Amino acid sequence: MDEKKEPTIEDESPTDLVWQRLSSELVADCRVFRIERRWNADPRSGRAHDFYVLDAPDWINVVPLTSSGEVVMIEQYRHGTDEVTLEIPGGMVDDGETPREAAARELLEETGYRSPELIYLGRSHPNPAIQNNWIHTFLAQPAERIGNPVSDGTEQTRVRLVRLSDVPHLIAQGIITHSLVIVGFYFLSLYQNGAIEAR
Incomplete structure (x- = not known):
């Protein structure tokens, strides 16, 4: 009888999807969260783009x-x-x-x-x-x-x-x-x- 195997996802490194952080700045402090503007580089082209992130507590x-x-x-x-x-x-x-x-x-x-x-x-x-x-x-x-x-x-x-x-x-x-x-x-x-x- 075969043992039941836990479902898995193929072990592939996602490093080719990771954007590099170039810089960031605080845009606003809104008491329950902060808004941060980040410039990240596209891993394919190296081109920089800006993104807005809500920095919040757990x-x-x-x-x-x-x-x-x-x-x-x-x-x-x-x-x-x-x-x-x-x-x-x-x-x-x-x-x-x-x-x-x-x-x-x-x-x-x-x-x-x-x-x-x-x-x-x-x-x-x-x-x-x-x-x-x-x-x-x-x-x-x-x-x-x-x-x-x-x-x-x-x-x-x-x-x-x-x-x-x-x-x-x-x-x-x-x-x-x-x-x-x-x-x-x-x-x-x-x-x-x-x-x-x-x-």
Whole structure:
């Protein structure tokens, strides 16, 4: 009986695709990210082109599951799309914080829930075309309510409990639209199917 082999990608060096950094300058500091203009040389022709990159801190997402199989989700207004979205808790990793510490803080601040365990599910690039950061995804299980969300400053959230079994339909129906939230649920499915291990 043949052993099952893990899928692989051919080991080819991508060095012929790498653009050389010639110079860069800070264009704007926008509090939650900085805009950097970079001049890079095309590896084929050597010709220089300018590109704009959002220099941002790492982010976290948390999939909080209650003991009854509900996801603790939040509704909040998003200024980019001018609408209220249904999401999982998330936010920036502050200076001096680890992603796990940020996940625990954001979970409590945005939902009033906490969990005795945060399981690291993985990380992904939010948008490598223009951003240089990672988003780290955690599972909080069991999530238990200990208070109310901290709605101060410009961020206000409303908690919604959603059955985990309903999430695929909410994504398919366009009710959950945030791509990073969808990635979080994909990581959860990989974990539940044994494709990734708890960390």
